[in-house]
Amino acid sequence: MANVPTSDALLVKNYIAGDENSLSILINRHQSKIYGFIYSKLSDRDIADDIFQDTFIKVIKTLKSNSYNEEGKFLPWVMRISHNLIIDYYRKNKKMPMFRETEDFSIFSIMSDNVPNIESQLITSQVESDLRKLIEELPEDQKEVLVMRMYQDLSFKEISELTGVSINTALGRMRYAIMNLRKVIDKHQIILTN
Amino acid sequence: MAKIYSKNALEISKKLPKKETIQFLLNYSKALNILKIGNKSFEILAN
Numbered sequence: 616m617a618n619v620p621t622s623d624a625l626l627v628k629n630y631i632a633g634d635e636n637s638l639s640i641l642i643n644r645h646q647s648k649i650y651g652f653i654y655s656k657l658s659d660r661d662i663a664d665d666i667f668q669d670t671f672i673k674v675i676k677t678l679k680s681n682s683y684n685e686e687g688k689f690l691p692w693v694m695r696i697s698h699n700l701i702i703d704y705y706r707k708n709k710k711m712p713m714f715r716e717t718e719d720f721s722i723f724s725i726m727s728d729n730v731p732n733i734e735s736q737l738i739t740s741q742v743e744s745d746l747r748k749l750i751e752e753l754p755e756d757q758k759e760v761l762v763m764r765m766y767q768d769l770s771f772k773e774i775s776e777l778t779g780v781s782i783n784t785a786l787g788r789m790r791y792a793i794m795n796l797r798k799v800i801d802k803h804q805i806i807l808t809n
Numbered sequence: 810m811a812k813i814y815s816k817n818a819l820e821i822s823k824k825l826p827k828k829e830t831i832q833f834l835l836n837y838s839k840a841l842n843i844l845k846i847g848n849k850s851f852e853i854l855a856n
């Protein structure tokens with residue numbers, strides 16, 4: 616019959632009870648995952664060894680002081696300790712993880728800023744200019760309402776007062792202005808997107 | 810190309826801490842004794 620490996624929870628319990636060999640089994644069982652995780656974040660064997668050591672010193676102290684209360688979740692708990700120590704390391708050294716460019720990964724794929732680039736600015740400027748030209752082609756009453764609403768940011772109440780028409784008429788002129796613009800755009804297949 | 814990637818992946822997964830680190834931890838564990846008295850705990854490290 617095959618030997619069933621002792622569970623982490625039982626090993627932890629035995630270790631707390633004084634069985635030092637249980638710690639050795641736990642370390643041997645999980646060293647690859649834990650060290651691999653630490654090394655993947657640091658890419659430095661010496662520092663990874665230090666963090667691995669500090670992680671288990673915390674583990675030993677917590678278990679020996681009977682402060683451990685996560686039975687059955689030993690590995691995630693240890694991983695969390697090592698994760699916190701890695702963060703502490705970067706904080707202490709004021710370093711951020713270094714990313715290297717590879718064929719599959721470019722740092723610029725995750726970096727961006729909100730400032731539009733020159734190409735985007737040129738396209739926006741062109742779109743605005745084209746739209747202005749189209750608006751100039753609208754009937755005067757529709758153009759007047761659209762300009763007041765969109766460019767001068769006036770409310771329909773203010774537009775109605777300034778143009779001497781009712782709010783409903785102003786709304787209707789705005790609606791026709793937009794419909795006419797759409798017609799012209801469709802007819803000439805103009806692209807007004809950035 | 811695939812061969813290169815798979816070789817690297819295997820090498821990474823094989824990374825283990827130094828034997829001295831493990832030995833230090835086991836010795837440290839054996840030497841450490843924590844005593845709790847009231848709200849305070851005392852760490853006793855035997856040489």
